[in-house]
Amino acid sequence: MEYVTRGVCGQEGCRERRYYLDSGLWFCRRGHQQEGQQVEEDPEDFGTQGKTNRLKKAVVEKGQRTYQGRQAYTLFLQVYQLILWKQCYALVNDHGFPAQLEDVVRGLWALRLETFSQKINGIGEGDEEPELFSSQPTGLDENDETSKPASRQLEWPRLIDSVALCYLGCLLLRLPVFVGDLHRMVIRGEIPFIRIIKSIPREMRDKLPQTYISLLETKSIPKAENLHKASLELAIRYSREFGVTFPALNSPLILLPYIKRLALPVEIYPAVKRLQDLVGYNYSFPKSIKGKRQHVHIPEIQLIALLVISTKLLFPFDDVKRYPHSLKEPASQVIDWDLWAQAQRQFDNIETAGGRIGKGNEIRVREKDVLGMTSSQLDEYMDWYESSWVDLSKAPNPLSDMFPSGRVGLESQQDTPSPDINVEQALATKLQAVMGQLKMRRVISDESASYLENDVSRPGSFYQRYRTGSDLPEKARPFFETAANLAGITLHTLIRAVFQTELKMAQWQDTKRRVEYHEELSDMDFSMDTSDEEMVRAENA
Structure with a gap:
């Protein structure tokens, strides 16, 4: 009889480990029947024990799920080109830009691709990239290496x-485009940017390594200032x-x-x-920057800084009365800055009127x-979340039918679309409210001022500079915040750019005074020489 060695029997204290098969039932060597599945013998299978049949499997070519090395880098550039x-x-198609924009951007991207060709040729098929990547631009005021040829x-x-x-x-086409407007389009989802990886075809996305996908993920709320720096x-x-x-800017x-x-x-124009002529701004990007970068190197920041300084000169935020020479001067008008701030708040709240979150505020x-x-x-926020974050290209989950997305039932039928917001009409209302309350300043000519006992303050006098946000008066803060948001x-950044521009104006004033002083000295020397010659001639006579 053949025995099979297994674990301890355990019945009635039996310590037997050897078992045999009898009539389809297992017994230990001492005769204890073991619990378990009964083994039945099939007479038709008699004599087949020990025979093994192997089925040949179909040959399946194994491929990598994600690309590596040169293939991954090339695919990443193709995905980036698709995003562009x-x-x-x-x-x-959605914002009315000229069709030539696509050709111009394609040309700029083609030039950039030339710099990537050497890297593609230098990467092996199976090489992995050990480099670290950054999807955020660096600061302007830091001594970074982003503009140097050796920078990575x-x-x-x-x-x-x-x-x-x-x-x-847009700049090459001389289009009047604001960086702030492009940023608002990005935040509102009108330009593909946030969760852009969701719009990439699944076939391309699955082949990209996670390192490359992380470059296309939005890790934080995009900032317009980063777009300026980029x-x-x-x-x-x-x-x-x-x-x-x-x-230069148009x-x-x-x-x-x-x-x-x-x-x-409009008289401020x-x-x-x-x-602009005094400080030497040309509203164009520099070809190179020596030394530390400054915010005034950016053309649009140059323009907004000059506009803020002009406002401070002609329509100051303090209560000092400055009298112009004539009514032709722009400073003869006085802006009620409290009324201006109230009109601006009403304009800013048009997006959230009616209890809405406001497009672009969901993020x-x-x-x-x-x-x-x-x-x-909540419905407005969930609609935005579904359209921005839910990836419909994935395979459906078996439980997804139990949790339908979107609005369903009676609530979806009663939901009505929010009315379109007419920004131009709201802006016209703001202009009418501010311009309709302009006051005229008293005019004092130079002749009339000579009869007055006290000196007359003229526009531009008692000019104040602000180095930090805490230096801003309460009346000036709403205007500065609106100008910064617009740019x-x-x-x-706006306060710093304005202060740097004011320093350039101060240097121009010092240079002008120095030149005038030397001209006066030259005139005095010439007059003294002339008087000496006349005295010599008189003595000789």
């Missing part, structure tokens, strides 16, 4: 660079490596909308042009804000 095309398509910071195209390329394309870095790079010179078509949006009198919602939301605001920069 999607952004240009949105600008041309800009070796990989960043997601913010795609919008910067579109802006540079545009400056790319402009310097194109100038250094390819000799591309970007034209300042008339940009300055006038600035004046209109800030509800300022000549003052801005005059200050700024935090956990604590949810507790105070109404049912309509796509922070309040701190």
Whole structure:
């Protein structure tokens, strides 16, 4: 009898480990029947024990799920090019930009691809990239290496660079485009940027390594100031490596909308042009920067800084009375800054009128804000979340039918679309409210001022500089915040740019006074020499 060695039997204290099979039942050597499945013998299978049949499996070619090395890098550039095309398509078809924008951006991208060809050839098929990547541009005031040829910071195209390329394309076409407007389109989802990886085809996305996908993910709320910095870095790079010179801003078509949006009198336009000549701003990107970078190297920041300084000169925020020489001077008008701030608040609240969150504000919602939301605001937020974050290209989950997305039932039938917001009409209302309350300042000519006992303060006198936000008077803060938001920069950046421009104006004044002083000395020396010659002639006579 053949025995099979197994574990201890355990019945009635039996310690037997050897078992045998009898009539399909297992027994230990001492005769204890074991619990378990009965084994039945099939007479037809008699004599087949020990015979093994193997089935040949179909040969399946094994492939990598994600690319590596040169393939991954090439695929990443193709995905990035697709993102550029999607952004240009949105600008041309949804926002009325000229169709030539796509050709210009394609040309700029083709130049950039030339710098990537050497890297593609230097990467092996199976090499992995050990480098660290950054999807955020560096600061302007730091001594970074982004503009140096040996830098690896800009070796990989960043997601913010795609919008910067579109802006540079608009600049080459001389279009009056604001960086702040492009940023608002990004935040509102009108330009593909946030969660852009969701719009990439699944076949391409699955082949990209996670390192490359992280370059295309939006890790934080995009800032307009980062778009300014990325545009400056790319402009310097194109100038250094390819000799591309970007034209200056189309300042008339940009300055006038600035004046209109800030509800300022149009008479401020000549003052801005005059200050531009004094400080030497040309509203264009520099070809290279020696030393430390400054915010005034960015053209649009130059323009908004001059506009703010002109406002401070002609329509100051303090209560000092300054009397012009004639009614032809722009300073003869007085702006009620309290009324201006009230009109600006009403204009800013048009997006959130009727209890709405406001398009573009959904991304700024935090956990604590949810507790105070109404049912309509929650629906608005969830609609945005579904359209922005839910990836419908994935395979459906078996449990997804139990949790349907979107609004269903009676609530979806009662839901009505929010009315369209007429921004131009709201801006016209703001202008009418501010311009209708302009007051005229008393005019005192030089002749009339000579009969007065006290000195007459003229426009531009008692000019104040602000170095930090805490130095701003209460009347000036709403204007500075609105101007900074319009230009796509922070309040701190605007104050710093204005202060740097004011220092340039002070240097111009010192130079002018020095020249006048030396001219006076030259005239005095010439008059003294002339008087000495006359005295000599008189003595000889």
